Each structure stands twice: as C-alpha cells, then as structure tokens.
Amino acid sequence: MSRIGKHPVPVPAGVDVKVDGQLVTAKGKLGQLSLTLVDDINASLEDGKVVVKPANDSKRARTMWATSRTLINNMVTGVNQGYTINLEINGVGYRAAVQGKELVMQLGFSHDVKYPIPDGITIKCDKPTAISVTGYDKHKVGQVAAEIRGWKKPEPYKGKGIKYDTETVLRKEGKKK
Structure with a gap:
C-alpha cells in the first residue's frame, strides 16, 4: 500500500477543485491548473479533500497512485501559495x-x-x-x-x-x- 497515496489532499479555503472523471482542475487566487489522470487511478472529492485511489490492482496503478496524489497536491499548493x-x-x-x-x-x-x-x-x-x-x-x-x-x-x-x-x-x- 502506498504511504503517500493513502493520504487525502486537503483543499484550503480560496481554492476550488473540480473532479470530472479523469480530469482534475484546481483554481485559486494565482491561477488555474488542470491534470488528466491515467485510467488506472480514480480521484474523488470528499469532505473538502481530494481522495486518490487505484482503480485496480495492476502494477501501473500502484506506481501511479502516489505520483497522481503528489501532482494534485502540487497543483493545489501552486494555485494557493505558488x-x-x-x-x-x-x-x-x-x-x-x-x-x-x-x-x-x-x-x-x-x-x-x-x-x-x-x-x-x-x-x-x-x-x-x-x-x-x-x-x-x-x-x-x-x-x-x-x-x-x-x-x-x-x-x-x-x-x-x-x-x-x-x-x-x-x-x-x-x-x-
């Protein structure tokens, strides 16, 4: 199990995150960024946090799990703080x-x-x-x-x-x- 991937990404106040299938979009005071996730990863917005989970148990899904979580975290931090x-x-x-x-x-x-x-x-x-x-x-x-x-x-x-x-x-x- 991924140690990084299992932690949800907190969404701070002032940042708007939308999850539409494989497309994750973050909009904040500094700008707007979007990321298209690979098919082996599912993301959802729960209680003001973005939760990233693997769609299946393949090796690619396990390797991309933490990577996708980190990329989403970088987007949220970037549009909020830079x-x-x-x-x-x-x-x-x-x-x-x-x-x-x-x-x-x-x-x-x-x-x-x-x-x-x-x-x-x-x-x-x-x-x-x-x-x-x-x-x-x-x-x-x-x-x-x-x-x-x-x-x-x-x-x-x-x-x-x-x-x-x-x-x-x-x-x-x-x-x-």
Missing part, C-alpha cells in the same frame, strides 16, 4: 537584470544572454547577482530555473557560474607547483 526558486550568480562581472519581458545575463561570454520570460512565470533580480523565479506551476518554475542555470553551471575550481541558493558546490584543489 512556488519560488532562488538562484545565485558567482563570478567577477557576472550579473543579471530584467529588461521588459527578457532576463538579460552577462556571464563572461562575448555577448549578453537574453532569456525570454515565459507566461505564468515572474522573474525578479533584487540584486545583480540574485535571480528569483516565481510561478504557480511547480514543473514550469523548476524548468525555467534549470534552463537559466544551464547557461553557466557552477564550476568546481573557483565556484563561478549560476547555482541554486540551496546548492553547495564541491570545490576542488587547483594545480600544485
């Missing part, structure tokens, strides 16, 4: 700024890197070396943060590059004489 990922830029002359609908980064290349900000995502640069990616879709926020980090991953010798604020870069010792 998600934020913070990035740090380390390196001499490395900086970022938001100009209109683009994130412009100077990362030591011969040209500035211009990243168009997708819909549903808000990017702020409080300092030239700090980037904050915010949105209501957890998957999209993580994907945008990974794409920004992918332009200049942190290197292990001097630690230069873009890293998550929770990430620790394992440093290596340089050449010895």
Whole structure:
C-alpha cells in the first residue's frame, strides 16, 4: 500500500477543485491548473479533500497512485501559495537584470544572454547577482530555473557560474607547483 497515496489532499479555503472523471482542475487566487489522470487511478472529492485511489490492482496503478496524489497536491499548493526558486550568480562581472519581458545575463561570454520570460512565470533580480523565479506551476518554475542555470553551471575550481541558493558546490584543489 502506498504511504503517500493513502493520504487525502486537503483543499484550503480560496481554492476550488473540480473532479470530472479523469480530469482534475484546481483554481485559486494565482491561477488555474488542470491534470488528466491515467485510467488506472480514480480521484474523488470528499469532505473538502481530494481522495486518490487505484482503480485496480495492476502494477501501473500502484506506481501511479502516489505520483497522481503528489501532482494534485502540487497543483493545489501552486494555485494557493505558488512556488519560488532562488538562484545565485558567482563570478567577477557576472550579473543579471530584467529588461521588459527578457532576463538579460552577462556571464563572461562575448555577448549578453537574453532569456525570454515565459507566461505564468515572474522573474525578479533584487540584486545583480540574485535571480528569483516565481510561478504557480511547480514543473514550469523548476524548468525555467534549470534552463537559466544551464547557461553557466557552477564550476568546481573557483565556484563561478549560476547555482541554486540551496546548492553547495564541491570545490576542488587547483594545480600544485
């Protein structure tokens, strides 16, 4: 039995969740998200909570049970509170700024890197070396943060590059004489 899947997803005040067959829709103050469940999973709304159960005893139903519950929980949390990922830029002359609908980064290349900000995502640069990616879709926020980090991953010798604020870069010792 799934330890995660058996817990119902609580629906906070201000969030409207609708279950229509395999389609689960969550609407809140930040936006609206929908998810189509696989055929092996059944979801229902009981007492202000979304209950997810496997439709049969197949292996696919057991594996998708907790996954579906977690995806529904991420939707409900996203439209209610939203998600934020913070990035740090380390390196001499490395900086970022938001100009209109683009994130412009100077990362030591011969040209500035211009990243168009997708819909549903808000990017702020409080300092030239700090980037904050915010949105209501957890998957999209993580994907945008990974794409920004992918332009200049942190290197292990001097630690230069873009890293998550929770990430620790394992440093290596340089050449010895």
